[in-house]
Amino acid sequence: QSVLTQPPSVSAAPGQKVTISCSGSSSNIGNNYVSWYQQLPGTAPKVLIYANDKRPSGIPDRFSGSKSGTSATLGITGLQTGDEADYYCGTWDSSLSAVVFGGGTKLTVL
Amino acid sequence: QVQLVESGGGVVQPGGSLRLSCIASGFTFSSCGMHWVRQVPGKGLEWVAFIWNDGNNKYYADSVKGRFTISRDNSKNTLYLQMNSLRAEDTAVYYCAKRDKSIPLLQGAHLDYWGQGTLVTVSS
DSSP: OOOOOSSSSEEOTTTOOOOEEEOOOOOTOOOOOOOHHEEESOOOOOOBBBTTTTTTTOTTTTTEEEEEETTTEEOOOOOOOGEEEEEEEEEETTTTEEEEOOEEEEEEEE | OEEEEHHHHEEOTTTTEEEEEEEEEEEOGSSEEEEEEEEOOTSEEEEEEEEOSSHHHHHHHHTTTTTTTEEEOOOOOTEEEEEEEEOGGGEEEEEEEOOOOTOOSOOOOEEEEEEEOOEEEOOO
């Protein structure tokens, strides 16, 4: 059971928008920065969002992040079939002194 | 460009040991904290360990504490994970990943570059 809670799966049609939630507590999301990772099938994870809402260079602005209290959200607009992947949130947990990840959300673009 | 290349994976019996290596290039290795993250095939990501850039501080997941040791040799641009007393549940792909310094230390988990992973199988 993961410290951070994500929905196991989400789906939407091409061109539509989807959001993926990540719920935690004051010891992790509530007081630390959240990152989001995309893992395409058979590849290593890649960071999409860091510091709650910042995109590394090369990440399209279709991807966005936000944080409120002890929850964070990844948004993806203009969905493409190439966005089908597993998405993970992650942060530092100050009580555990450990990095914690969500259980992952599988995105299906119908 | 940044490259992280893991090696050392393989098949080992329960109770056995294995040492993973991760050779880094394309950045100043001695300035960056480094992580190990693992993933059981078909399952989610599990963080394993983190080491500061100078090697003076280390953090471990409870699931590996006392059995695994993270270390580094900055003269060789190499990160290590010594795994002892291995169990079947340690079977996973092990990734090394670089910490990005844009987030203050111990306030986030911005792992900006990842290796391709090395598979460890613990089985008799």
